[in-house]
Amino acid sequence: MSYPSLQVIAAAKDWEGFAEAVDSSFFARLLLEPVALTEGFAAVPDEWLWANPRYLMAGAIARAANHPYSLIPEGVHSRFASWVEGQEQPATRDLLGVAQTQLRALLAAGRLEEADAAADESLRLIAEPRDTAGFDDVLPPVFIRIGMVKLLRGDVRDAIGIFAEGSRRASAVQHPIAPHVGNFAALSHALAGNFVHAEQSLTEMPPSTRPAGSMQASYFAISQYAAALIALGTFRAEPSEHLPDTGIGEFWWLTEHIRAKRSLYGGGDRGGAAAHLEDILDLRRDLSGSGTFASNILRTDLADLYMADHNFQAAAHVLRREVPTSQGQKIWAARARLALLGGNPARALQIVAEVQRLNGGRHRLVPAIWIVKAAAERILGDTSASAVSMDNASEALKRTNAIAEIVGAHPIIREELAHRLHVEQTLPASIYAPAQSITLSERERDVLRALALYGSTKELAAALHVSPNTAKSHLASVYKKLGVHGREQALRAAAAWLDD
Secondary structure: OOOOOHHHHHHOOOHHHHHHHHHHHHHHHHHHOHHHHHHHHHOOOHHHHHHOHHHHHHHHHHHHOOOOOOOOOHHHHHHHHHHHHHOOOOOHHHHHHHHHHHHHHHHHOOOHHHHHHHHHHHHHHHHOOOOOOOHHHHHHHHHHHHHHHHHHHOOHHHHHHHHHHHHHHHHHOOOOOHHHHHHHHHHHHHHHOOHHHHHHHOOOOOOOOOOOOHHHHHHHHHHHHHHHHHHHHHOOOOOOOOOOOOOOHHHHHHHHHHHHHHHHHHOOOHHHHHHHHHHHHHHOOOOOOOOOHHHHHHHHHHHHHHHHOOOHHHHHHHHHOOOOOOOOHHHHHHHHHHHHHOOOHHHHHHHHHHHHHHOOOOOOOOHHHHHHHHHHHHHOOOHHHHHHHHHHHHHHHHHHOOOHHHHOOOOOOHHHHHHHOOOOOOOOOOOOOOOOOOOOOHHHHHHHHHHHHOOOHHHHHHHHOOOHHHHHHHHHHHHHHHOOOOHHHHHHHHOOOOOO
16 A cells, blocks of 8 residues: 655645645554655654644654654643644544553553553543544554553453454554554453464464564564464464564563463473573563563463472462452462462462452353362362363363463373363473472461561560470471471462461
8 A cells, every 4th residue: 555655745835735644644654654754744844843733743753653662752742732732622633642642651651550541541532532533544553552551551351352443443444554453452362361362363474574664563573472372372383483572662571471481381491491580570670560461471470480390489489479460360370370289279279269259250260270270179089079170171271272271280180181172282291290298287387377477486486385495396397398498488488388
């Protein structure tokens, strides 16, 4: 698709034609012809741009689009915002422009909560527009930016719905951004663990296609990320070795997530992979602070790597940092898995029950939750409950095609699950192995609970109503049983055994 040259229009000083061309096809041009677009704006006198703030702003957006973290110059934004505010009936597209510029700045600063509020304001403007002029060109990329904020916040379901609406609108008007909006939906489905929907939404970019600019290159990267996650999640094929650079905009953490998954499923030096991920979380705090979706994903990866390396204490320490929510089922699944592998199936079932409570009792849980539940019930001898959970796990796996979850299933149910799903691939060795069975007496549990509250032996002895020497003896017994060498290690290990 090609468009009339803005340079030619500007050379003819046809400012009405220039404005009409920008109003009708700015974002399509930004995607397909970014160089020609910026050259077109460069041919326009500054005096005309400053007298027409909408196009002053458009030129600044065109220049910033090639740099994910670039911001609109403050002077340009101030001129545009004051112009919009001064309009008696400002166009909805201009109000969206103000909101989206604010959203971009907040996102670049990692202020996700405020960015989410700006995203909601954009959604309100779209739902209650004063007019719809320019919507065919403007809305699809706006939906991408709003959906990105929701995804980075961990509101994956909202993100999927927003990307789906953006894809429908873009496809309806044959906007060139349509397949890319669909690929954002595919990525969101893949991160949610539903690889059936991810594959349905994905439009892979031909390897020979050369991106027209940085904006298109970043959209191509989303396609690569989604395809790699689908390959890993369905366990059908090796994902491409080529991944986008780690510095790609707001989604740099996806490269690390995919590398961690490869190490988890492929074996090799999982300890080294965990150490690398620890470094990444220390060095790259943009958009991966505690409570963010990136942190949720990467810390779950880190805990899984530690569990696969039989370092349950480290896994417990990692998971204690994250506050799980109803959206963060992967964190809950990892915590339940840790309890199960650590020899506490009853605690694993308590965690599953809490997930179900947070999700309103709905059965649409991620397959990993059902798999842990079925294994825990089988270990505890509740065969009837385990059979129901196995049915639920099988249904969830069929619905999502998340075959890789079978690879990580507890050995007690792993082969049965593979048989139920008619898995034709040869599965690798089990990723996780249960720890040697450890049984803590109620007195030993009391010691651990008191240890969390009191730092000195004297205080511990008083809390347990025993002598200091007896308290030391209790501690030595607990430390030996847990295989630890001090208070901090014991408290980390206790996360897998204690309910509180």
